Structures are given as structure tokens and as C-alpha cells.
Amino acid sequence: MQSLHARYPFLAAAREAVEAAAVDLGEVVATEEAVTGRALERVKSAITEGTVGEPHRRTRVELLSYPVARVLVSLVDEHVCTRKYASAEAATARERFTAEFETTTEFKSTQSERIELRDLLVEFDLASAVHEAETGYWVDVGAYLELAADQRGDRWRLVNRPLADGRVRIATDDLHVLLKQAIRHRVAEGLPFDVPDVIADELDAEVEQLREVLADLDLTREIDTVVPEMFPPCMQSLLDQVQKGEHLEHHSRFAIAAFLTSIGMTTDEIVDLFQVNPGFGEEATRYQVDHIRGDTSPTEYSTPACSTMMSYGDCVNKDDLCERISHPMGYYEQKLDDAEDDELVDWREENGGDDAGEEADA
The missing domain is CATH 1.20.930 (Transcription Elongation Factor S-II; Chain A)
Structure with a gap:
């Protein structure tokens, strides 16, 4: 040889x-x-x-x-x-x-x-x-x-x-x-x-x-595109509850905030997104998001794995892809990889997030 x-x-x-x-x-x-x-x-x-x-x-x-x-x-x-x-x-x-x-x-x-x-x-x-x-x-x-x-x-x-x-x-x-x-x-x-x-x-x-390596890995570091319709079902459900003004438990708020932070959304964008929810005061939301991204804490937190989502009852509406994926970010990453270019319309572009768009292009 x-x-x-x-x-x-x-x-x-x-x-x-x-x-x-x-x-x-x-x-x-x-x-x-x-x-x-x-x-x-x-x-x-x-x-x-x-x-x-x-x-x-x-x-x-x-x-x-x-x-x-x-x-x-x-x-x-x-x-x-x-x-x-x-x-x-x-x-x-x-x-x-x-x-x-x-x-x-x-x-x-x-x-x-x-x-x-x-x-x-x-x-x-x-x-x-x-x-x-x-x-x-x-x-x-x-x-x-x-x-x-x-x-x-x-x-x-x-x-x-x-x-x-x-x-x-x-x-x-x-x-x-x-x-x-x-x-x-x-x-x-x-x-x-x-x-x-x-x-x-x-x-x-x-x-x-x-x-175990995959479960511990921050799978989000290369993702900077926000396409809600491609979110995993668990995150779509949590985001839907936020936007309907429904109450979320602490672990659920953490999961959706960590997910949105991980896919490149800024603290201001997340605060604006959660503004419609009475349970998300601006000051509290800003503090939690900054804490998750490591700005006000020594640790940068990643999105919970599917096993964690299941243990807290946040794993809902599973589809066929969920059966083959062990992490919400793995789900989202595959959806982005499989999508056609014209399907990848960043939510921030549609909602005037110019600064976010520039950040994503960097």
C-alpha cells in the first residue's frame, strides 16, 4: 500500500x-x-x-x-x-x-x-x-x-x-x-x-x-440564516406560543431564546420578536438573551439537545426528519442544506433587519 x-x-x-x-x-x-x-x-x-x-x-x-x-x-x-x-x-x-x-x-x-x-x-x-x-x-x-x-x-x-x-x-x-x-x-x-x-x-x-461529541457540540456556529418555516417543529411551536402571547415555562423560554441566538439573531431582534408576549418584559428578555450568548456570563449556552427537549415536554409535532436527528440545530441545518436558494429568504430581510443582513454577509 x-x-x-x-x-x-x-x-x-x-x-x-x-x-x-x-x-x-x-x-x-x-x-x-x-x-x-x-x-x-x-x-x-x-x-x-x-x-x-x-x-x-x-x-x-x-x-x-x-x-x-x-x-x-x-x-x-x-x-x-x-x-x-x-x-x-x-x-x-x-x-x-x-x-x-x-x-x-x-x-x-x-x-x-x-x-x-x-x-x-x-x-x-x-x-x-x-x-x-x-x-x-x-x-x-x-x-x-x-x-x-x-x-x-x-x-x-x-x-x-x-x-x-x-x-x-x-x-x-x-x-x-x-x-x-x-x-x-x-x-x-x-x-x-x-x-x-x-x-x-x-x-x-x-x-x-x-x-456524545455531537450532543455536546455547538452545532450553530456556522448558521446565520433565519427562516422560521424551516425551524424544527419544537421551535416552531415555541415561537408560535410566544407570538400568541401564551405563557412559557422557564425551560421553554430558555430553549427558544438559545435557538434564536444560535442562528444569528441579535438581542435587539429577539426582544422585538418577543415584545408581543406579555410574559416577556423587555428588560428580563434582554438580560436572559445576553446571558445565554455569554455577554453577561462566563458561558455561551447552546440550544438544548432533542433528549433535553423531550425530558421537559417541549418536543412536539415530530416529523420524519426528527426521527433521524438528535439536535434541533441538526434539524435546522439539514433543512437549510436541502432548500433551494429561492426558499432561503431571511426573516430579517423581510422585516427590515438591515444590520442583521450585513452581519450575516460578513
Whole structure:
């Protein structure tokens, strides 16, 4: 097994190398603790740090940790875990191939262990779609639209790019971003999948660890869009009660305030939203929200997990997605990910929240 395959385990050649070695994953997870440990680290680091951690010194362990990590992600079966894992694998790969592309002499004696730009273009069927320019590259518009679809920011919009003869002009760094997206798509493809019981049973402890990490994680740090119709049913119900002027218990007030804070709403916006509720005095609401976001307390509080919502009786109107999600923010994140662009109309834009809009764009 080559070190190249261990560094880029998503390559078709890496998969073929594992198949050629007739590796039995059931036997691996049962007998090779180093592989299982590295796979666990791979996923845990993806969830918490956005990378897959430091590579193992042994090539075999590093390479086999990739398919075992995919097994773990499938067993956890949480959208946020799958998304973060695929993104982390892609981000790590980009760091590696960027460094290797820039190397001119160091790898000359070991060319077979170094990945080239053309290798990745061929791997993802982009060799005929990417063309060198005097500076940067021209990319066929179809390939560009497919790989740039997930990128945020005006600079990725086609109308803001030079376009000629069906090709889009991009810089070298932009091409690296598109390759990262191709890798992310490859990693995410097929996840989650059904895992045989004989393998799943061996990984119960690791799966439980990952679920605990997800339960403790602040899943809200990247979300800054307020689309009420995509809120999880529990939060829609609490918000509806607020707006009808109904009384909420302390734990319910905390849950909806923490949720709204977590999705990027400012204290002023939340105070305005709750103004119609007689039970929410402005001073008390402002104090509670500032306390939750950590402005007036040493702790920044996150939205309660589904298990907590259930224990307090705030989990209501469960739908099919609720059955697969363990955190209200995981629900909301998946709804946003699955939505079409024209569905993502921020409540603040509709209600004159210019400052909030500027903050969200930052």
C-alpha cells in the first residue's frame, strides 16, 4: 500500500489497493485497534476541528482508517456528522495537494509518491474541462456550475466571472477550491450506508463516543440564516406560543431564546420578536438573551439537545426528519442544506433587519 493512497484515500486507486489486498473490514475492526482508533480520531476531529487529524505513521493504518471512518459515519447516521466528515476530508486533502503542487524539487526522486494537478483532474473527469490560461485557468461552464454551487459569496456567481466561449475564468486558488468540492462530493457519495451487524457490534463504543461529541457540540456556529418555516417543529411551536402571547415555562423560554441566538439573531431582534408576549418584559428578555450568548456570563449556552427537549415536554409535532436527528440545530441545518436558494429568504430581510443582513454577509 502506497503512502500516496494513505494521503488521498478517496482515490479510485486507493480503493483498488484495499480490494486487491483482500482486506476484511470485519476482521480489521475486531483485531486492529490502531486502525479503529485512528478512524475514530478521523471522525471526531472532523466534527470538532474541521480536519481529520494527524496521519498515522503506519501507511496501512492510515489507509484502512478511511473505510472504517466511513463505517462509523454511517452508523452514527446524523446529517451533520456526514457533512462535517466529508468537508474535513476534503479540506485536509486540499492542504496536502496544494503543498505538493507547489513543490518543485523536493519530490523529484519520489515522483510516484507525489500527486500532480493532472492526476486530480483525471480522477474527477475534469481533464477536458480545465484549460490553462496565461494566469489561472478557464473552466467549462458546466463543470464550474456543478462544483461552485455550494460556494458562498458573490465572487462565485457566474455573472461576476469572466466568461468566453462557454468557459469561466478562475484563479489557481479557485481551481483548488473546486477540486476540494469534487473531493467532498466523492467522500459524501454513498453515505450513510447499511453496515453488517458483525461490524456494527464491534464499533458500539466508538459510535457512542461520537454521538456524545455531537450532543455536546455547538452545532450553530456556522448558521446565520433565519427562516422560521424551516425551524424544527419544537421551535416552531415555541415561537408560535410566544407570538400568541401564551405563557412559557422557564425551560421553554430558555430553549427558544438559545435557538434564536444560535442562528444569528441579535438581542435587539429577539426582544422585538418577543415584545408581543406579555410574559416577556423587555428588560428580563434582554438580560436572559445576553446571558445565554455569554455577554453577561462566563458561558455561551447552546440550544438544548432533542433528549433535553423531550425530558421537559417541549418536543412536539415530530416529523420524519426528527426521527433521524438528535439536535434541533441538526434539524435546522439539514433543512437549510436541502432548500433551494429561492426558499432561503431571511426573516430579517423581510422585516427590515438591515444590520442583521450585513452581519450575516460578513
